Amino acid sequence: MQKKGTTGRKGAGRDRLPRAGTAGTGSRSQATRERILDAAERLFAQRGFYGISVRDITGAAEVDVALASYHFGNKQGLLEAVVMRRAEDLNTERSARLDAVLAAAKGRRPPKIEDVIDAFTHPLLDRSSRGSPGWKSYFALIAEVNNSPEFGGVLMSRFFDPVVEKFIDAIRRALPDCEESDLYWAYHFLSGALTLTFAETGRIDKLSGGACRSSDLDSVHERLVPYCAAGFRALCATKRAASRQAGTRKARK
Amino acid sequence: MQKKGTTGRKGAGRDRLPRAGTAGTGSRSQATRERILDAAERLFAQRGFYGISVRDITGAAEVDVALASYHFGNKQGLLEAVVMRRAEDLNTERSARLDAVLAAAKGRRPPKIEDVIDAFTHPLLDRSSRGSPGWKSYFALIAEVNNSPEFGGVLMSRFFDPVVEKFIDAIRRALPDCEESDLYWAYHFLSGALTLTFAETGRIDKLSGGACRSSDLDSVHERLVPYCAAGFRALCATKRAASRQAGTRKARK
DNA sequence: GTCTATATGGAGATAGAC
DNA sequence: GTCTATCTCCATATAGAC
Numbered sequence: 001m002q003k004k005g006t007t008g009r010k011g012a013g014r015d016r017l018p019r020a021g022t023a024g025t026g027s028r029s030q031a032t033r034e035r036i037l038d039a040a041e042r043l044f045a046q047r048g049f050y051g052i053s054v055r056d057i058t059g060a061a062e063v064d065v066a067l068a069s070y071h072f073g074n075k076q077g078l079l080e081a082v083v084m085r086r087a088e089d090l091n092t093e094r095s096a097r098l099d100a101v102l103a104a105a106k107g108r109r110p111p112k113i114e115d116v117i118d119a120f121t122h123p124l125l126d127r128s129s130r131g132s133p134g135w136k137s138y139f140a141l142i143a144e145v146n147n148s149p150e151f152g153g154v155l156m157s158r159f160f161d162p163v164v165e166k167f168i169d170a171i172r173r174a175l176p177d178c179e180e181s182d183l184y185w186a187y188h189f190l191s192g193a194l195t196l197t198f199a200e201t202g203r204i205d206k207l208s209g210g211a212c213r214s215s216d217l218d219s220v221h222e223r224l225v226p227y228c229a230a231g232f233r234a235l236c237a238t239k240r241a242a243s244r245q246a247g248t249r250k251a252r253k
Numbered sequence: 254m255q256k257k258g259t260t261g262r263k264g265a266g267r268d269r270l271p272r273a274g275t276a277g278t279g280s281r282s283q284a285t286r287e288r289i290l291d292a293a294e295r296l297f298a299q300r301g302f303y304g305i306s307v308r309d310i311t312g313a314a315e316v317d318v319a320l321a322s323y324h325f326g327n328k329q330g331l332l333e334a335v336v337m338r339r340a341e342d343l344n345t346e347r348s349a350r351l352d353a354v355l356a357a358a359k360g361r362r363p364p365k366i367e368d369v370i371d372a373f374t375h376p377l378l379d380r381s382s383r384g385s386p387g388w389k390s391y392f393a394l395i396a397e398v399n400n401s402p403e404f405g406g407v408l409m410s411r412f413f414d415p416v417v418e419k420f421i422d423a424i425r426r427a428l429p430d431c432e433e434s435d436l437y438w439a440y441h442f443l444s445g446a447l448t449l450t451f452a453e454t455g456r457i458d459k460l461s462g463g464a465c466r467s468s469d470l471d472s473v474h475e476r477l478v479p480y481c482a483a484g485f486r487a488l489c490a491t492k493r494a495a496s497r498q499a500g501t502r503k504a505r506k
Numbered sequence: 507g508t509c510t511a512t513a514t515g516g517a518g519a520t521a522g523a524c
Numbered sequence: 525g526t527c528t529a530t531c532t533c534c535a536t537a538t539a540g541a542c
Contacts, residue, residue, distance in 0.1 A: 029507060047403055051303035053535060064509050069537060071507095143400040149393050150300055152454030161460055184461035185476045189446035196445030201405030207414055208437035223438045223488055230487030231480035282525060306517060317527050322519060324525095 033071050035061040038134055041082045045137035048144055049079055049151070080155065083145065086127075086138050087159040093123040094163050098170050105173075113229040116170040117190070124198055125221045136200065143199030146191065171232060178236035186235050190228045197224060286324050288314040291387055294335050298390035301397055302332055302404070333408065336398065339380075339391050340412040346376040347416050351423050358426075366482040369423045370443070377451055378474045389453065396452030399444065424485060431489035439488050443481045450477060 039061035043052040054075055058065045072078040097119035105111040127135040145151045168187055172178065200214040212220075292314035296305040307328055311318045325331040350372035358364035380388040398404045421440055425431065453467040465473075 026507075032507080045402065048301050048303055048401065050301055051403075054537090055535080064507095065536095066509065066538080067507080075536070140402050144397070146456070147396040147400045147449055147452055147454065148301070149298065149452065149454050150304075152452070153456045153459060156456055157459050164460060180464045181461070181472075182476060184457055184465045185473055186480060187460075188450065188457045188465070189477065189480050192445040192447070192449030193442035194445070196400055196448070197441065199400055199402065199405070201400065201402050203399070203406045203409055204437055204441045206406060206410050207417060207440075208433070211433045212437045212441070219434075220438055223435060224442065226487045227439060227442050227484035230483040234479045234483030235476055279525075285525080307519090308517080318518090319520075319527065320525080328518070 029071075032061075032063055032067055035063055036068055036071060036078070037082055037085055040078050041134055041141060042137045044079060044082060045140040045144070049075075054078070079151075082138075082141070083155055083159055086135065090123055090127070091160070091163045094120055095166060097122065098163075098166055102170055102173070110174045110176065111170060113171065113174045113232055114225055116167065116174055117225050117228055117232075119170070120167045121194060121221065121224060124194070125217055128198055129217050139195070139198035140200065143195040143201075146195045175232060175236045178232075182235045183232075186228075186232045189231060193224060193228065282324075285314075285316055285320055288316055289321055289324060289331070290335055290338055293331050294387055294394060295390045297332065297335060298393040298397070302328075307331070332404075335391075335394070336408055336412055339388070343376055343380070344413070344416045347373055348419060350375065351416075351419055355423055355426070363427045363429065364423060366424065366427045366485055367478055369420065369427055370478050370481055370485075372423070373420045374447060374474065374477060377447070378470055381451055382470050392448070392451035393453065396448040396454075399448045428485060428489045431485075435488045436485075439481075439485045442484060446477060446481065 036057060040052075040057045043056055043060060046052070054068045055065055057078070058068050068075075068078055072081050098116070101111050101115045101119045104115075124139065128139055142156075145155050164187065168183055171183060171187070175183075197220055198217070202214050204212045205214050214220075289310060293305075293310045296309055296313060299305070307321045308318055310331070311321050321328075321331055325334050351369070354364050354368045354372050357368075377392065381392055395409075398408050417440065421436055424436060424440070428436075450467075450473055451470070455467050457465045458467050467473075
């Protein structure tokens with residue numbers, strides 16, 4: 001896809017001799033890893049896991065093909081490393097924000113749903129709008145992974161579900177009477193809306209004739225939060241009423 | 254991926270001599286096309302466009318490799334044919350249901366948002382739950398296409414946007430004061446939730462510890478409609494109030 | 507840690523016989 | 525319309541030199 005550059009990286013690395021120790025300890029090695037991860041993130045996001053070869057990635061990263069196997073084992077290991085890298089950062093901030101929301105509402109009253117949702121989604125907004133450009137690729141990739149029958153059920157769960165559980169638990173406190181299945185389905189709808197939105201596929205731009213721009217994430221986030229908050233409330237309110245009726249009916253039988 | 258069967262199809266076709274005329278006229282030819290489309294739908298849904306070879310597809314369809322090129326030109330032409338085939342059926346029913354909802358509310362009053370959303374989503378529910386099994390593959394594939402930066406903006410628009418415009422127009426009548434950008438964003442959130450849900454990736458099953466089953470589409474549809482209806486109302490109500498304030502402020506300047 | 511070289515297999519597409 | 529045979533190129537992965 002791209003010829004190796006003649007930027008003298010080979011020479012530039014010569015000041016650093018290989019030392020004894022485990023793989024991936026040296027700073028040169030770390031830099032190589034990051035270059036491969038950056039390229040993989042961008043290219044996987046564009047055409048998916050199977051649409052990109054390891055050679056495409058190492059070519060774009062301007063490192064040798066064999067280094068992908070050396071650092072990540074195989075192609076799937078590379079994908080997982082790409083997903084994991086930023087998931088950790090994301091989970092850390094999501095978790096901290098959820099704690100803050102719960103702490104602010106401490107004991108006295110349930111947290112506001114909008115605040116809980118914001119704690120979960122704002123870290124994405126910050127990073128996509130104002131973080132390094134790799135984040136945009138990352139979110140496009142996550143949307144594909146989330147919607148993939150092959151990877152959706154496994155990779156997403158592995159890297160995101162612990163904090164998702166924490167999020168759902170916070171919603172549970174905000175809507176104490178909500179049924180479990182309603183909570184989870186409402187989360188699922190949020191997940192679909194969120195990943196598609198941050199993927200910025202450009203479809204909405206075309207459909208709306210320019211009234212909406214995928215890239216204007218601040219104004220879409222302003223809408224996503226109340227949309228989903230209202231959805232959560234509607235589901236739980238409806239269900240609560242319905243289940244009370246059902247309970248009454250059942251008791252009578 | 255699979256060996257060619259020895260089912261005697263070659264002999265069975267011999268009663269039908271090739272006639273003069275355009276390609277794909279004969280019933281044998283039609284059957285071959287359908288077999289290829291069925292296999293492509295199923296396999297593309299499983300591993301995406303690049304994860305499956307034309308040979309995988311024709312092997313599963315038990316037809317010769319070269320027939321894919323003959324009938325569909327190339328691999329991308331095959332993908333487009335897969336998407337188009339069921340899109341037409343879907344669009345027809347969506348359109349008819351939207352007409353019915355609008356007719357029922359004729360002139361006197363705006364249609365109910367829930368009814369409009371149901372007109373748009375119920376055809377998916379019917380087909381996935383009670384249609385031929387190919388529909389489940391189809392919806393999984395659509396979810397991947399919708400979330401793909403490469404195909405999302407083009408294929409989805411091409412095959413679905415005309416009826417989506419009609420849907421949005423019906424919502425516009427239900428919420429006459431809603432701003433255009435709110436309408437389109439709200440649709441986009443619905444689209445993300447809808448495609449992920451009907452993709453049945455299994456993630457929610459694992460996350461919810463069995464409380465939700467991806468495959469139980471009737472009960473998820475019961476929730477999707479009120480969730481999205483509430484989201485539409487919340488967006489438009491909020492925005493209407495905000496824009497009135499803004500208008501006042503602006504007028505004062 | 508990095509690179510060269512290569513093993514082994516599969517990819518998409520088409521020309522031309524039937 | 526269908527099938528055989530083949531062209532040309534690229535895939536992942538690894539062994540072993542440096």
